[in-house]
Amino acid sequence: xxxxxxxxxxxxxxxxxxxxxxxxxxxxxxxxxxxxxxxxxxxxxxxxxxxxxxxxxxxxxxxxxxxxxxxxxxxxxxxxxxxxxxxxxxxxxxxxxxxxxxxxxxxxxxxxxxxxxxxxxxxxxxxxxxxxxxxxxxxxxxxxxxxxxxxxxxxxxxxxxxxxxxxxxxxxxxxxxxxxxxxxxxxxxxxxxxxxxxxxxxxxxxxxxxxxxxxxxxxxxxxxxxxxxxxxxxxxxxxxxxxxxxxxxxxxxxxxxxxxxxxxxxxxxxxxxxxxxxxxxxxxxxxxxxx
Amino acid sequence: xxxxxxxxxxxxxxxxxxxxxxxxxxxxxxxxxxxxxxxxxxxxxxxxxxxxxxxxxxxxxxxxxxxxxxxxxxxxxxxxxxxxxxxxxxxxxxxxxxxxxxxxxxxxxxxxxxxxxxxxxxxxxxxxxxxxxxxxxxxxxxxxxxxxxxxxxxxxxxxxxxxxxxxxxxxxxxxxxxxxxxxxxxxxxxxxxxxxxxxxxxxxxxxxxxxxxxxxxxxxxxxxxxxxxxxxxxxxxxxxxxxxxxxxxxxxxxxxxxxxxxxxxxxxxxxxxxxxxxxxxxxxxxxxxxxxxxxxxxxxxxxxxxxxxxxxxxxxxxxxxxxxxxxxxxxxxxxxxxxxxxxxxxxxxxxxxxxxxxxxxxxxx
Numbered sequence: 001x002x003x004x005x006x007x008x009x010x011x012x013x014x015x016x017x018x019x020x021x022x023x024x025x026x027x028x029x030x031x032x033x034x035x036x037x038x039x040x041x042x043x044x045x046x047x048x049x050x051x052x053x054x055x056x057x058x059x060x061x062x063x064x065x066x067x068x069x070x071x072x073x074x075x076x077x078x079x080x081x082x083x084x085x086x087x088x089x090x091x092x093x094x095x096x097x098x099x100x101x102x103x104x105x106x107x108x109x110x111x112x113x114x115x116x117x118x119x120x121x122x123x124x125x126x127x128x129x130x131x132x133x134x135x136x137x138x139x140x141x142x143x144x145x146x147x148x149x150x151x152x153x154x155x156x157x158x159x160x161x162x163x164x165x166x167x168x169x170x171x172x173x174x175x176x177x178x179x180x181x182x183x184x185x186x187x188x189x190x191x192x193x194x195x196x197x198x199x200x201x202x203x204x205x206x207x208x209x210x211x212x213x214x215x216x217x218x219x220x221x222x223x224x225x226x227x228x229x230x231x232x233x234x235x236x237x238x239x240x241x242x243x244x245x246x247x248x249x250x251x252x253x254x255x256x257x258x259x260x261x262x263x264x265x266x267x268x269x270x271x272x273x274x275x276x277x278x279x280x281x282x283x284x285x286x287x288x289x290x291x
Numbered sequence: 292x293x294x295x296x297x298x299x300x301x302x303x304x305x306x307x308x309x310x311x312x313x314x315x316x317x318x319x320x321x322x323x324x325x326x327x328x329x330x331x332x333x334x335x336x337x338x339x340x341x342x343x344x345x346x347x348x349x350x351x352x353x354x355x356x357x358x359x360x361x362x363x364x365x366x367x368x369x370x371x372x373x374x375x376x377x378x379x380x381x382x383x384x385x386x387x388x389x390x391x392x393x394x395x396x397x398x399x400x401x402x403x404x405x406x407x408x409x410x411x412x413x414x415x416x417x418x419x420x421x422x423x424x425x426x427x428x429x430x431x432x433x434x435x436x437x438x439x440x441x442x443x444x445x446x447x448x449x450x451x452x453x454x455x456x457x458x459x460x461x462x463x464x465x466x467x468x469x470x471x472x473x474x475x476x477x478x479x480x481x482x483x484x485x486x487x488x489x490x491x492x493x494x495x496x497x498x499x500x501x502x503x504x505x506x507x508x509x510x511x512x513x514x515x516x517x518x519x520x521x522x523x524x525x526x527x528x529x530x531x532x533x534x535x536x537x538x539x540x541x542x543x544x545x546x547x548x549x550x551x552x553x554x555x556x557x558x559x560x561x562x563x564x565x566x567x568x569x570x571x572x573x574x575x576x577x578x579x580x581x582x583x584x585x586x587x588x589x590x591x592x593x594x595x596x597x598x599x600x601x602x603x604x605x606x607x608x609x610x611x612x613x614x615x616x617x618x619x620x621x622x623x624x625x626x627x628x629x630x631x632x633x634x635x636x637x638x639x640x641x642x643x644x645x646x647x648x649x650x651x652x653x654x655x656x
Contacts, residue, residue, distance in 0.1 A: 192390030193364035
């Protein structure tokens with residue numbers, strides 16, 4: 001009797017969160033999956049069950065593959081670089097430094113700016129002839145570059161912006177984690193004769209691994225989720241050089257109104273994210289928790 | 292010569308003088324206790340010796356070498372931290388050989404030295420464990436192992452036993468002491484526990500408010516405390532320090548109707564008496580029993596003389612209860628005298644002018 005009452009109370013306490021989670025997370029996933037098995041309704045023609053036809057179209061769609069490739073390049077470039085920069089900045093602002101607060105704030109500022117504003121600022125930086133970057137390059141006789149307009153530089157230009165924006169955000173997590181490490185451990189390491197790099201490699205970085213995992217999960221999600229700057233800056237141009245998966249979904253879903261196909265693309269994105277998260281939490285997590 | 296020499300050490304943090312002109316010297320392979328209440332500067336002294344902090348002024352030399360400006364890793368010493376400071380992501384073996392491996396000692400030598408240390412400390416079953424899988428005592432051993440494997444002539448220990456329970460503490464006390472003697476190294480350990488200092492150390496340096504209060508051998512602290520502070524810090528229970536006041540034929544314990552302790556003098560004095568050197572007698576200093584605490588082998592009785600309190604540690608069960616009127620007696624040789632204002636020890640021979648035998652017997656009740 002008592003046990004069942006406990007179960008009742010427990011259930012009731014869980015209910016609000018469960019309702020929200022179901023309504024806004026699981027229900028949409030289920031309906032998206034169902035939608036992806038139907039054709040897109042057009043005019044008087046209602047949606048018809050077509051099985052996995054949408055997925056077949058997708059696998060034959062060169063733009064989809066281009067978007068996938070771009071997204072993986074984007075992720076593998078932005079994640080390690082922004083995390084390494086975040087760690088370096090965190091180590092710097094965690095040390096005794098004059099104007100520490102000012103430096104911390106400066107590093108964190110890109111994070112609090114809205115992505116749309118950031119994208120507009122960088123649009124000017126990248127502008128040919130009068131943009132900041134081009135003006136600097138002109139000094140070396142390398143001017144006249146249209147970074148966002150050339151297929152071979154457009155994605156790299158976006159990667160730079162993302163690193164600039166994300167590093168400060170990740171720095172905050174590293175900084176918090178660094179401050180959790182007992183200073184006695186660092187003293188012990190230095191007393192044992194470990195150099196800065198030895199301490200960093202053998203003590204600090206291993207102790208930061210749980211944070212690194214957390215940040216990398218966030219970074220991966222971010223790499224597949226951020227599209228604001230693409231919408232503002234390139235819209236996937238030139239020649240789909242900057243089309244990322246989510247941006248393609250957005251284009252297909254709300255540009256061409258091919259909602260059935262967009263649903264199928266969304267499922268692919270979901271599966272990719274789920275697999276990455278499972279690997280990170282299921283495998284890596286087991287190896288880095290010491291406490 | 293592996294002694295530590297500290298000269299006029301001063302450490303200032305803002306307006307706070309943590310160490311104020313601290314000087315002492317330790318002998319070859321001595322076991323030295325830095326003793327004192329919390330906030331007295333004993334840990335700061337240790338951290339300065341270790342090179343984890345730098346002195347505002349003063350000099351530190353180890354084995355005749357001036358190390359004042361050297362980094363801790365260059366001072367040729369090892370340290371056991373109060374919290375052990377074990378690396379949580381490394382195994383026991385990894386923790387112990389960490390110093391050797393960052394210093395580039397060959398793998399073969401690491402293994403050999405590890406085997407020796409592990410043998411010494413009885414850790415061979417635990418080499419693959421992580422610190423979180425060890426008990427407090429085992430962690431303590433690993434921390435000791437990490438310090439001893441360096442084979443430095445000086446080992447510093449910051450409150451090494453404070454995180455252990457009472458039983459383990461006394462075991463480790465013996466173990467650390469015997470390790471130190473077997474290895475013949477100098478150890479400096481910080482403690483606030485006077486029994487630890489008395490039972491383990493060759494030399495005690497008692498600190499108070501950033502200064503050295505007294506430095507010497509354990510028996511000197513017991514037999515000749517230099518100040519009332521030292522007197523009250525050593526002993527279980529600590530020494531009774533009682534105000535003296537002029538009485539009929541000399542100085543008597545203030546508020547008491549007892550016999551004169553000293554012939555009348557001009558300076559205000561205090562009398563120090565160890566609880567275990569005071570006995571219940573048929574005649575002597577009258578007192579009233581306040582409380583008794585029975586410990587089996589002995590009983591500690593708190594007595595009141597006037598407004599002053601005095602502890603008596605007597606063997607067995609004296610069979611007293613609160614409110615009982617008793618007489619206390621002691622040998623004149625166990626009396627200590629201190630200046631009331633400065634607290635400094637005052638060498639007075641009470642036998643000199645008149646009284647030769649037991650104080651209690653000289654004046655009839």
